[in-house]
Amino acid sequence: MAAPSSSATNIMLAIHEKKTVSVDLYRPLRNYIVFNYSEREAQNVEDDLETLKEMRNNIERFSAADSLSTRRDVLQNYFKALTTVESRFPISPDKDHVNSVTFTWHDAFKNRNKASQQNIHLEKAAVLFNLGAVHSQIGLACDRSTVEGRRQASHSFIAAAGAFAYLKDTAAAKASIGNSTVDVSVECAGMLERLMLAQAQECVFENTIAKGSTPGVCAKISRQAGLYYEEAVAALNIAPLSQHFDKTWMSHIQLKAALFSAEACYRYSLELHDKEEIGEEITRLKTGITSLSDAKKSAPRGTPQQILEAINKLESNLNTNLDRAMKENDRVYLLRVPPVTSLSPLPAFSLVKPMNMNDVLDATKEKMFSSLVPDNSAKALSKYTEMVDDVIRTQAEKLQQGSELARVNLKEMNLPDSILALEGHSVLPPALWEDVEAVQVSGGPAGLQGELQQLQDLRRVNHELLVQTEELLQKEASEDGQFRTQFGTRWTRPQSTTLTKNLQDRLNRFAANLKQAADSDGKIERSVKEHMPLMAILDNRPIESALPTLGRPIMSLDANEDAVVGGLKQSLRQLETLGAQRAGLEDMLKDMKRKDDILPKLMTFTGSSEDLFRKEITKYDNICQEITKNLQAQEQLLLQIQAQNSQFARTFNIEDYKASCEKCYKHIEAAIAKYREIKENINEGLKFYVTLQEAITNIKQQASDFSMTRSIQCREMIEDVQKQMSGLNVTYSHLSQRIPSQTGPANMATATSHQPPYYRQPPPPQGGGGGYVYPPQHSQQPGPGGPGYGQAGQPGWNGPYYNAQGQPPYSYPPNQGGYYKQ
Structure with missing residues (x-):
């Protein structure tokens, strides 16, 4: 029959902590910072130095009054601080190092034995030993008469085993290089680890019996x-x-x-x-x-x-x-x-293992002395950064190549355009679609009639301005002729036709330009009418409605069209999903790189930095494998899509559809070319009429100024003639009735009666050509503004109507059509 556990009341072992002597860390470390960094840096880490000093003092003053949990926490925090100190402060007898710090510890089992070292390894080993000892004391203090007490005791012994295992694996060997005690040796740490595991397993056994x-x-x-x-x-x-x-x-x-x-x-x-x-x-x-x-x-x-x-x-x-x-x-x-020798060993099953102390004692998140980064750590970090960048760059190139490969393959197979065409959603090539959109935004062929009407209106306005200017000059010449007939040789001023010859010549040229422009306008109108059937396709909105559609076969032999289309669609959706996954993987790569800060680990890692880099870079292995799987899946899927598309092309006669599309594309391209040609001609014509209107308006103003000036001269000359013909029955009032009143008050006629000349050339107009300037005319060479015209009001300018050969720029030689392209 079964009996209760014979070990239910067994005693267990706990380990006493090591004892130490006082040591000053504050002053030597601060001096090192001032010498190797600066006084400012020393002031910045003043709080960290004080915290480290307080931790060491607590370690020295541990007593029975301190709770076990408090002692455990102080030891853990001090060990993490020591890890930070080790990465930034070289403690050794070297003259360039922190050489005034000596750590001394007594053996826990033979207190009379002690060891001293001028390095941090003995200090770290002793702290780990004491951490394991405190955990063993916590386990021993648990009430093992209850299930929960035994569970807590087992957990504490497991933690103690973890501390001794950590001591054995990380610090014992380094501490044993110099003068050290047996209790922190690799052999003793391994024995204590086994002992703590045995006691933890014993607690589990007691609970197993109780259950x-x-x-x-x-x-x-x-x-x-x-x-x-x-x-x-x-x-x-x-x-x-x-x-x-x-x-x-x-x-x-x-x-x-x-x-x-x-x-x-x-x-x-x-x-x-x-x-x-x-x-x-x-x-x-x-x-x-x-x-x-x-x-x-x-x-x-x-x-x-x-x-x-x-x-x-x-x-x-x-x-x-x-x-x-x-x-x-x-x-x-x-x-x-x-016999006993014939039996197999009894089976065993472990329910305990040393606690992993890496997380408990991880110093990478410690902020103590974080501003102090030695040069060797910075250089090592740069090397790791290059390794990460190489991984990121390589994988990003793979992702981009995968996306580009998918795009090129689909374009070669005319997908998904063929599927869209089957559903009535044909599409234009992007470049051609942009050209059509530009045409439609500018008004399209339907808007050409309105622009032709603008040409007609501008031509009419220019013609009316020419007529008005001719009438001004003719009226002035007619009045001058009447006075010349009346006064004969006494009317000595120059004839109007002589003075206005230049204006008349220019008006004649403008009239010729208008006539030739009208011919070109007619050619444009005929071209629009002739090519409107070609260009009408551009007025379809949307333009895709003018494209041919892909229809189902008239006769189906096996009625599997839906299955063919459905399978191809499904594959395209899968390909799209793979593309979305690649985008997500690329974002993950960037996010991983952004968060990959190993400087804290590098600063606290006690082994080779190369080993740390090899370990850390493995975090990218999973995502690299995912990228490889994605690209392999896409490669297989593209082969499948290629086969499905071949079947789709045979079923729906894609070749004929593509030929129809190409024909339609060429029609649209030809329509765009013709539209642009006509549009360019119309724009040239509009520009011509606007420029010509400005020129005619300027000539009209000169003609008006000329008429007004001649009217003033006419009044003055009449006064002079009256004095010479005092015996004639010609009164000033009678004559003045025949002179148009274009000037100021009537007494202007007598304001200058004391001046003897019969004819006086008026002064040139002020303000850039507001009045008419009598001959001589300026040079007929073209102005500096380009072929045919310079700037108004500048020397060498004869209006915006002459080209480099002295011909009107808007004359239209035969078979060229002037400013309109045919």
């Missing part, structure tokens, strides 16, 4: 506890630990190893009894009894009474079950009892 688990499960857990104890015993039996620990330690651990080995035999025998494997049961029971008997014989005086009681109780249970099994075998089963 009433099967004997087979209990046997496996008990056997693993025994194995952990046996490993600790093996470590204690070899140097340097064999002579370092008190005999009671060795006895305790040996008795525990025997106890749990026998416990496993006892629990396993219960399972064998239920299976009626009595022969093996007898052997297992005898093995357990022998193990306990040997352990008791070697136990020294002073062995804890609780352990001896547990051993005696278990031994009694083993003997009771052995007697029962032997009697049943002799009376009922008559099975052969196998």
Whole structure:
């Protein structure tokens, strides 16, 4: 029958902490900062130096009054601070280093032994040792009479094992290089790790018994506890630990190893009894009894009474079950009892493992001394950044090449345009669509009639201005002729036709230009009418409505058109999904790079930076694999789409459709070319008429100024003639009735009667050509403003109507059409 655990009240071991002596960290570290950085930097990290000093003082002053959890937290924080200090302050006897700091620690098991080192490795090893010791004390303090207490104790022993494992793997070897104590050696740290795991497994075993688990499960857990104890015993039996620990330690651990080995035999025998494997049961029971008997014989005086009681109780249970099994075998089963050497080792199952202290003691998030970055760390970080950039660049190029490959392949297969055409959504090539849009925005062929009307209106306005200007000059010439007839030789001023010859010539040229422009306008109108059927396609809105459509075959042999289209659509959707995934992967790459700050890890990492880089760069492996999978999937999908598109092309006669589209595209291109040609001619004509209107308006103003000036001269000359013809019956009032009143008041005629000349040339107009200037005319060479005209009011300007050959720029030689292209 099953019995309660014989170890339920067993005592366990806890470890005392190491002791240290005082050391000043504040002043040496501050001096190093001032010397290697600056006084300003030292002031910036003043708070960090004070915090580090306070942590070290707390480590030195630990007492029984401090709670175990407080001591644990202080040790963890101080270790992380030490990791930060190690990366920024070289502590060694070197004259360029922090050489005035010496750490001294006593052995935890032999307090008279102590070690001193001028480096941080002994300090870190001692702190890790004390952290494991505090965790062991927390586990020992738990109430193991309850399920929750045993669970908490197991967790604390696991944490202690983690601290000793961390000491063994990271700090013990470095601390052992110089003068050090045995307690922080690799061998001692490994032994303590096994011991803590054994005690954690023991707590699990006690809870397993309390829950009433099967004997087979209990046997496996008990056997693993025994194995952990046996490993600790093996470590204690070899140097340097064999002579370092008190005999009671060795006895305790040996008795525990025997106890749990026998416990496993006892629990396993219960399972064998239920299976009626009595022969093996007898052997297992005898093995357990022998193990306990040997352990008791070697136990020294002073062995804890609780352990001896547990051993005696278990031994009694083993003997009771052995007697029962032997009697049943002799009376009922008559099975052969196998020798111990023929049996396989008892199965074991571990439910504990050392706590991973990497996260607990991770110093990468520590802000202490974060502003101090040594040159070697900055250079190392630059190398890692180059590694990351190379990965990002390579993968980004793969993604871009994948997207470009998909685009080119689809374009070659005319996808998805063919699918859209089947659904009545034909599309133009992007460049051609932009040209059509530009035509439609400018009014399109339908708007050409309005622009032709503008040409007609401007031509009419120019013609009216010419007529008005001619009438002004003719009226003035007619009046001058009447006075010349009336006064004969006494009317001595120059004739109007002589003075206005230049104006008349220019007006004649403008009239010729207008006539030729009218001919060109007619050609434009005929061209619009002739090519409107060609250009009418451009008035379709949207232009896609004018494109041919892809229709289903008139006769279907197997009625699988829908399946062909559906399969191709599905593949295109999958390709689009892959494209979206690539966009997401590219964003992930950029985000990973943005967040990839390994400087804190680099500053606290104690190994080779190359090892850290190789480890850190692996974080990009997953996304690189995803990119490779995406591109491989796209490659397969494009092959599938190519096959599906070939079937689609055969089913819907895509070649004929493409030929129709090409024909339509050429029609649209020709319509655009013709529209642009006509539009350019119209724009040239509009520009011509606007320029000509300005020129005619200027000539009209000159003619008006000329008429007004001649009227004033006429009044003055009449006064002079009246004085010479005082005997004639010609009165001033009678004559003045025949002179148009274009000037100021009537007394202007007498204002200058004292001036003797009969004819006086008026002064030139002020303000840039507001009045008419009598001959001589300026040079007829073209002005500096380009072919045909210079700037109004400047020398050499004869209006915007002459080209470099002295001909009107808007004359139209035969077969050229003037400013209108044919």
